[in-house]
Amino acid sequence: MLEIRWSPPVSLQPLALGWLAAAGVEVGVLRLDLIDPLISGNKWYKLAPHLAAAARQGAEGLISLGGPHSNHLHALAAAGRRFAFPTAGLLRGEPCETPTVRDLQTFGMHLHWLGYGGYRARHRDGFWDVWRERYPRLHPVPEGGGGLPGALGCTVLRDMLLSGLEALGWPDYHGWWLAAGTGTTLAGLVLAEAGAHPVHGALAVPASHGVAPQVRAILTEAGMADVGYRLLDASRGGFARLDAGLARFILDSEREGGIPLDPVYTGKALLALREQVECGGIPRGSRLVFVHTGGLQGRRALAERLQRLGTRG
Ligand SMILES: *Cc1c(COP(=O)(O)O)cnc(C)c1O
Numbered sequence: 001m002l003e004i005r006w007s008p009p010v011s012l013q014p015l016a017l018g019w020l021a022a023a024g025v026e027v028g029v030l031r032l033d034l035i036d037p038l039i040s041g042n043k044w045y046k047l048a049p050h051l052a053a054a055a056r057q058g059a060e061g062l063i064s065l066g067g068p069h070s071n072h073l074h075a076l077a078a079a080g081r082r083f084a085f086p087t088a089g090l091l092r093g094e095p096c097e098t099p100t101v102r103d104l105q106t107f108g109m110h111l112h113w114l115g116y117g118g119y120r121a122r123h124r125d126g127f128w129d130v131w132r133e134r135y136p137r138l139h140p141v142p143e144g145g146g147g148l149p150g151a152l153g154c155t156v157l158r159d160m161l162l163s164g165l166e167a168l169g170w171p172d173y174h175g176w177w178l179a180a181g182t183g184t185t186l187a188g189l190v191l192a193e194a195g196a197h198p199v200h201g202a203l204a205v206p207a208s209h210g211v212a213p214q215v216r217a218i219l220t221e222a223g224m225a226d227v228g229y230r231l232l233d234a235s236r237g238g239f240a241r242l243d244a245g246l247a248r249f250i251l252d253s254e255r256e257g258g259i260p261l262d263p264v265y266t267g268k269a270l271l272a273l274r275e276q277v278e279c280g281g282i283p284r285g286s287r288l289v290f291v292h293t294g295g296l297q298g299r300r301a302l303a304e305r306l307q308r309l310g311t312r313g
Contacts, residue, residue, distance in 0.1 A: 041294015043075035054139030154188025247310030
């Protein structure tokens with residue numbers, strides 16, 4: 001049942017923004033937010049190898065965990081709905097209604113609220129025992145779909161780019177730019193590039209969250225050298241922190257460039273790119289691929305704040 005053959009459509013678009021043109025830098029956006037009406041973003045690619053493993057083991061569906069705005073659970077529930085397999089989600093915190101949670105319910109995901117303490121226990125030995133007993137036919141997926149399997153699922157992003165370069169009118173490209181949370185997607189690109197092009201990761205979390213060791217661990221496990229990428233802090237002081245400068249930047253970029261951004265990942269990543277471009281960190285004539293990793297479903301809960309902060313003053 002879980003044998004899913006689906007190659008999402010490739011959408012690559014040039015990004016027309018004044019500050020890019022002024023610096024002579026070209027950006028093409030790999031729109032993972034447009035792969036499907038229900039499933040959006042990088043999370044599908046991280047899930048695909050887990051789905052394949054589940055199919056090999058004869059499982060019927062997947063169970064995973066996340067917060068009440070989780071892009072990961074949203075993609076999993078949407079995939080379950082789209083391809084007709086059962087899903088269960090273990091949620092952090094106390095029961096609450098968010099646009100994400102309402103979608104999870106609509107998609108038919110079985111939800112369980114673990115509280116905060118219960119959620120913190122997710123790394124303990126035996127955590128999964130009770131859930132395995134309750135859902136013997138569901139294959140467990142680690143939080144966010146991380147690790148080497150998730151990274152390997154993201155190596156196809158390079159193939160997607162190569163198949164779409166011509167549509168962009170580009171003879172080649174000089175590197176990747178993307179938001180990093182756990183660094184799994186970035187690690188997948190580094191594996192796919194094997195040193196051919198640099199991968200720049202704009203960290204949506206403070207550097208102290210251990211992204212660098214996580215990326216290194218994935219590369220080491222894959223037998224690759226720890227090279228070919230760079231991480232920079234784009235968190236603006238904390239995960240999911242939204243300030244007026246970021247809000248204004250997102251609204252302005254959308255108006256000018258026509259591409260919707262989310263405040264947690266893609267907005268911060270593009271703002272970090274502008275800062276690099278403006279301080280001369282990106283050579284004139286560069287052609288960069290910006291990965292739109294999705295996240296727009298999570299933006300709904302922040303829409304009002306985004307407008308309020310972004311249009312003030
Ligand atoms: C999860 C997520 C990321 C981060 O992906 P990692 O593989 O954890 O680095 C980036 N952007 C969006 C929109 C996400 O949902």
